[in-house]
Amino acid sequence: MREHDVGAWDVWGAARPGRQGRNAAGAETWFNWTQWPDHGPGEELLGDVRGARVLDLGCGSGGNLAHLAAVGADAVGVDISPVQLAKARERWPHLEVRQETAESFLASAPDRYAAICSVFGAAWFTDPARLLPLVHARLAPGGIYAFSHNPPALEGCYGAQASQMPSPVKGGEPLYVRRWDFEPGAWAELLERAGFVDVTAEVIPPPTGKSTGTLLVRGARGREGAQPR
Template identity: 75%
Template sequence: MRDQDADAWDVWGAARPGRAKTNAAGASTWFNWTQWPDHGPAAETLLGNVAGARVLDLGCGSGGNLAHLATLGAEAIGVDVSAVQVSKARARWPHLDVRRSGAEDFLKDGAQGDHGFQAVFSVFGAAWFTDPAALLPLVHARLTPGGSYAFSHNPPALRGCYGPQASQMPPPENGAEPWYVKRWDYEPATWAELLRHAGFSDVTAEVIAPPAGKRTGTLLVRGVRAG
């Protein structure tokens, strides 16, 4: 990402309240694939058993999902381009391995190394805001055979308007004009084809219905690196 993108995500992160101390069940850590609290499948449904596994969160934000995987026994690593979000994650979850980096840069640094991941995921994170033509091959290269890649984000907002879109970020407090970052909107079938083209198998892509009283569902995509 460009420096301007990092600045935009810093403004966004500063405006976010962060994850609540506990969820409705009273748990101090939990995993959300969707934008709605206590809604959607469990982490293991898409990522498998993460106990002892190396797991990577692309665009980890303030670290809530990553922290939950650590409690399940994962060797959890998170990357985020925003210094504000990384600081929040480290302050609340000092035991986590959270690094400031763009997703592409992090994956390129070790794409040829022997330290792979059993699972890579992104919840409303870098998978939505990085060109899949560049990101998907990099993720595939860092997964171990049989490893899972899963991500979620909003379904396309406008029917027929697919591909890279301009996403407006909150305006800075100094009154300057808001920044824009790119996001990539595709229907489930297109995401599935993109993953298959990048070498993934056992691909699933669907929109999860929202909870009662909410209008927007969540697009959830998963693929596996063949063994």
């Protein structure tokens, strides 16, 4: 993700209502991999995060990060949008959040993480050729990397694509950011080439009445420190 994408994500974040106060089960925090409320798996995909260092790449307004902290993770979130991070800090002032690109944070962070996640975040909007080696290097042996976003919008349109954002001014030109679209099998191959093991990639079916599922990819750093092929 590029530094000049900040304005586009601020516009997008300002228009988002943020996470509702409680979910259908009455919980104040929860982890949601999909774009649909109360649907899909939860934080268990990251393993046992209690007491573990966990990183959320593209944490946005902090809903998933707040849940990771609530269940006992030592969690930090990274996002490039000041608007989004201001929302996170206002609602959950205890959260550890940083305004930075995923690439620069991973390249400079001294920590190793038991889990790294990205939900409709930096994993979708950063060139995987740059991001995957950085994620792999920052995972502890056996650590989990998992991310989710929409499946490819058009069959045959893979790799770098353009996502349109509304203009910050009425009647202005739209803004654009890049995203990377691949089918599940291609994502699995990309992770394996970057050294990840036990890789899974699937599309979670949408809830009844909805048409778009959610791509969910998960892999681990080998306990012996698997190296890229």
